[in-house]
Amino acid sequence: MTAENDVLTALKEQAKSLSFDVISGDNVTLSGNSYPGATECSFTIVDTTLSYSLMSLVLLLQDPSGTFLNYKKLCRKYNVQDSVKTSEKDNILKYFLGSSVSADSEKEKVPEDASSAKRDKRVKLQEPMAGKDQQGKVKSREEEKGVKRDKGPITQQQIMENLNIVVDKRGQQENDRDKTADNATDDSNILNEIDSNHIQGMSNLDPRDQEERVAIQALLSATGFEATAIPQEILDKDRVEVHEKITSFEIPVGDSASILRCGAMSTHASKRKSTLETSQKNFARVLELYAESLKQSQVDKRDPKRIRHTSSGENTKKPMGKPIIIVPNAMTSPITLLNSIDFFQNSQFVPRDVAAARLVGPKPTSVFMKRTVASRLGGGIMEYEIMDNPLRKLQRSADWDRVVAVIAQGAAWQFKGWKMGGKIDPDPVDVFSNAFGYYIGFEGAPIPKDLQGWSVKQGFLSRDKRGLDSIVYSSFWNALDEWMSVHKREYLPGK
Secondary structure: OOHHHHHHHHHHHOHHHOOHHHEEOOEEEEOOEEEEOOOEEEEEEOOEEEEEEHHHHHHHHOOOOOOHHHHHHHHHHOOOOOOOOHHHHHHHHHHHHOOOOOHHHHHHHHHHHHHHHHHHHHHHHHOOOOOEOOOOOEOOHHHHOOOOOOOOOOOHHHHHHHHHHHHHHHHHHHHHHHHHHHHHHHHHHHHHHHHHHHHHHHOOOOHHHHHHHHHHHHHHOOHHHOHHHOOHHHHHHHHHHHHHHHHOOOOOOOOHHHHHHHHHEEEEEOOOOEEEEEOOOOOHHHHHHHHHHHHHHHHHHHOHHHHHHHHOOHHHOOOOOOOEEEOOOOOOOOOOOOOHHHHHOOOOOOOHHHHHHOOOOOOOOEEEEEEEOOHHHOOOEEEEEEEOOHHHHOOOHHHHOOEEEEEEOOOHHHHOOOOHHHOOOOOHHHHHHHOEEEEEEEOOOOOOHHHHHOOOEEEEEOOOOHHHHHHHHHHHHHHHHHHHHHHOHHHOOOO
16 A cells, blocks of 8 residues: 555545544644645546645535635645535545535525525415405305314313413413512612612702702602692792892993902802802903093093193104114125115015116115005105114114114024114124014025024015015005004104
8 A cells, every 4th residue: 555545545534523633733633643635535436537736625625515615715725726626525525524515516506595485476466366254364265155163072181281271361461560579679679779879969958959959850740730729829939939030140231340240259149058169260350440431531530631741751752853764784695785775665576686777876875755545544754764774874762763663684693783672793683683684585595593493484586486476565564564563653753
């Protein structure tokens, strides 16, 4: 007997009890002997010789009723290249197990069973329907024709069966009554437990709360809905008491002071307690300031001359000189003194080299421009002085107060030697706290890092689209007008 025959013999003997336990790595253990999984097994079925590896046959036989898809997955898992063909599966199972136990064959039988069931159903529907009596029972054909069957004598066995049926029905009725009584007892126990818990919980309440709780329960009871039996005087009195209780929690709001008082304090008033609790927010100081301002306004109404006197104080004195705009004195800046008039007055950007080529004579120390202010800011024409070297012309602190805008270059050394905010060599924070800051650059050019920490607005000019210059022009003047309306109102027309 060859080794191949030994493998087939061992596989046939253990085919009906195979499991994954016989597989160890690439080897298969059968009848105490270990064989390589790649061992070729050849056998003949109906004059057809088949040849598969031992591992392929073991994976098929360990679950003969499994689907062919699961078998293919196991073959991929164990690296089996010669999986059993679908057409040969049933013959192989019959060869090793003695019968074909294939899930595929079972699936093929299902449609046949379903089709036979449908045929039977159609046959039944085609049969004539039997008549039904008043109680819904199907009548036989003989009963429909009026033929009566002769009933034979009742035997003793039939009598005993009928008695058993009657006894069973009576016993079932008694059991149902017992269950109903038990359920009622359980319900009463639950209600008693709820009442005891309710009474225990009410013992911890305030006496006034207990009275209200009892009154609510009485109204919600069956007798409580008989409101017609209660006199109208009692109902009106109770309605007035409830209304007073509700309104006691309200806080009237009439003006801003009452709103602050409402937010600062919360009043909890009732018949059983009347306390005044102050929340964490305390607006007492705000109320004092409001009272002072209200008193001051009343005094001003009585003395109009006092209003005119205070409005003409030092803060509203007429400024000496024109407002100043400082531009960078650097060749790398898009806007300098040479092309400032073209941009700030004519809303057009002219390159610095073009503006320098048309210059006649020495470079001026400052230039002057005019523009019309919007009517909401007083209207009229304003004149500005533009300069790039303020150290030469601004000698006094009053001269530095005339500075309303600074075109930032992006470096702190631009402000070296300046005297803004009462300081010499002020830092950018002091400069842009006393003047409006604006940065003008080109689109796509890097923004100076120091500029990001300054209070400065930004505008970017296009390198070749001159029609977009008016956008940066409008952005600058709109922002400057808003800043001056708050910080330098004395320079606006009509102020």
